[in-house]
Amino acid sequence: MNLKVVTNSENFRNELEDVVRAFEPYVSLRDEGDALVANVYVCEKKSIETEIKMKDFPTISRKYKVDPNWNALLLKRNLKRYLKRDFYDFVSNLTKKNLAYGSLTGIRPTKLYYELLSEGKDAHKELTEYFRVSEGKAKLLDDIIQAQKGIYLEETGKTDFFVNVPFCPSRCHYCSFISEVINPKNNRLPAYADALCRDIAAVSLNKERRAIYVGGGTPTSLPPELLSKVLRAIGAQGEEFTVEAGRPETLTEEKIAVMKECNVTRISVNPQSFKQETLDLIGRRHTVKDIFRAYDLVRKCGNFDVNMDFITMLPEETFEDFKHSVDTAIALGPENITVHSLSIKRGSVFAENNYDNFSDKLSLEMSDYAFNVLEKAGYRPYYMYRQKNTSGRLENIGYALPGKECKYNIDIMEETHDIYASGAGAISKRLFGDGLIKRFAEVKDIKGYLERIDEMIEKKIAFFAE
Numbered sequence: 033m034n035l036k037v038v039t040n041s042e043n044f045r046n047e048l049e050d051v052v053r054a055f056e057p058y059v060s061l062r063d064e065g066d067a068l069v070a071n072v073y074v075c076e077k078k079s080i081e082t083e084i085k086m087k088d089f090p091t092i093s094r095k096y097k098v099d100p101n102w103n104a105l106l107l108k109r110n111l112k113r114y115l116k117r118d119f120y121d122f123v124s125n126l127t128k129k130n131l132a133y134g135s136l137t138g139i140r141p142t143k144l145y146y147e148l149l150s151e152g153k154d155a156h157k158e159l160t161e162y163f164r165v166s167e168g169k170a171k172l173l174d175d176i177i178q179a180q181k182g183i184y185l186e187e188t189g190k191t192d193f194f195v196n197v198p199f200c201p202s203r204c205h206y207c208s209f210i211s212e213v214i215n216p217k218n219n220r221l222p223a224y225a226d227a228l229c230r231d232i233a234a235v236s237l238n239k240e241r242r243a244i245y246v247g248g249g250t251p252t253s254l255p256p257e258l259l260s261k262v263l264r265a266i267g268a269q270g271e272e273f274t275v276e277a278g279r280p281e282t283l284t285e286e287k288i289a290v291m292k293e294c295n296v297t298r299i300s301v302n303p304q305s306f307k308q309e310t311l312d313l314i315g316r317r318h319t320v321k322d323i324f325r326a327y328d329l330v331r332k333c334g335n336f337d338v339n340m341d342f343i344t345m346l347p348e349e350t351f352e353d354f355k356h357s358v359d360t361a362i363a364l365g366p367e368n369i370t371v372h373s374l375s376i377k378r379g380s381v382f383a384e385n386n387y388d389n390f391s392d393k394l395s396l397e398m399s400d401y402a403f404n405v406l407e408k409a410g411y412r413p414y415y416m417y418r419q420k421n422t423s424g425r426l427e428n429i430g431y432a433l434p435g436k437e438c439k440y441n442i443d444i445m446e447e448t449h450d451i452y453a454s455g456a457g458a459i460s461k462r463l464f465g466d467g468l469i470k471r472f473a474e475v476k477d478i479k480g481y482l483e484r485i486d487e488m489i490e491k492k493i494a495f496f497a498e
């Protein structure tokens with residue numbers, strides 16, 4: 033069924049359309065579809081009335097009291113919540129489908145959880161009864177909030193530090209990042225490392241660093257001397273310090289020694305799957321053996337925390353394949369395991385080839401399996417976010433053994449700390465209180481970044497001086 037949204041609340045149009053998109057493929061958002069009308073009225077500042085209607089279907093019209101203590105922000109927040117929830121109910125009736133996250137369409141459900149707590153509400157109850165979140169997902173959010181105790185909103189006077197190294201040995205078919213495949217004939221790594229080191233040193237921070245994250249791309253694509261140059265420029269002194277070594281084949285004893293020398297505390301070695309046929313199908317160009325070799329090397333050469341990433345709903349994977357991957361990871365015993373839901377993003381090979389992995393049932397089975405078996409093995413979910421275009425509209429969840437949670441991952445999701453970011457496409461963030469966040473984004477493409485590095489540095493200095 034094709035639907036188009038008609039509303040008297042243009043401010044909320046995007047969110048209403050997101051509700052319809054969340055029900056795809058059961059319905060589709062189209063300009064020429066049947067008109068689904070969502071209206072909201074505030075009556076003499078005393079009540080809010082919503083009305084959702086469509087030809088040949090029963091109308092939903094509801095009335096809510098306005099709390100006289102609400103300021104303009106709270107009134108707007110509640111208007112949006114009512115309208116979206118009622119709109120969700122309508123589309124849910126229309127399709128006869130319930131979604132795991134109910135009427136929530138944003139990428140950060142934990143932010144809403146904290147918001148509800150700050151309003152003095154029983155967040156679990158509100159999520160299930162009001163926002164139509166399933167019992168299982170509300171419990172997941174309870175667990176995450178619990179695991180964040182002692183980390184969330186701690187050390188807010190400190191800043192996080194992000195460094196982007198957007199190079200990889202090959203392109204994963206689900207990738208939509210700016211990452212460039214290393215070209216031996218036009219090796220831009222040395223020039224990039226030079227520019228990056230200048231970028232890292234550009235601003236003398238008057239804040240202590242809380243956590244450092246070197247991501248990408250695959251930072252361990254850098255040869256040992258360049259990796260050393262970049263990590264030395266960062267100059268970690270005992271803070272939490274993560275380096276993504278996403279591709280196991282890029283890890284060598286020499287590079288691990290460099291990381292140890294530069295005080296790296298956490299390394300991400302990402303299998304995505306322990307099934308060779310899947311790795312081949314998704315363009316990873318490494319073997320299952322490479323994963324074991326890299327993991328053993330990291331364990332042998334240092335005292336690092338290790339994270340391993342996995343993805344549900346990879347092509348041709350059955351429930352048993354996914355289960356095998358998660359079970360194998362648990363047997364290895366990394367401190368962190370992250371389970372992503374495959375998202376088909378614009379710009380990826382999967383999107384170009386119209387790869388369709390839709391199965392609400394299977395994606396939920398995989399995600400639930402990971403949740404249950406990881407909890408049994410002693411891991412706790414500690415951060416999460418949702419992405420668009422995932423089967424079942426599910427989420428990405430980071431699990432950790434207690435005390436091994438990555439602060440950076442929590443900070444970035446909850447937006448609780450400033451971020452000083454360097455590298456192509458890196459986004460620095462400053463928090464000014466009352467939800468005001470200012471961002472500074474560096475040039476995304478690597479060529480542009482190298483050409484305009486002086487300009488980027490100048491702008492970044494001005495951004496942090498403000």
Ligand code: SF4
Nearest residue numbers: 200203204207211249
């Ligand atoms: S390792 Fe990450 S950044 Fe590199 S191609 Fe794969 S998904 Fe993209």
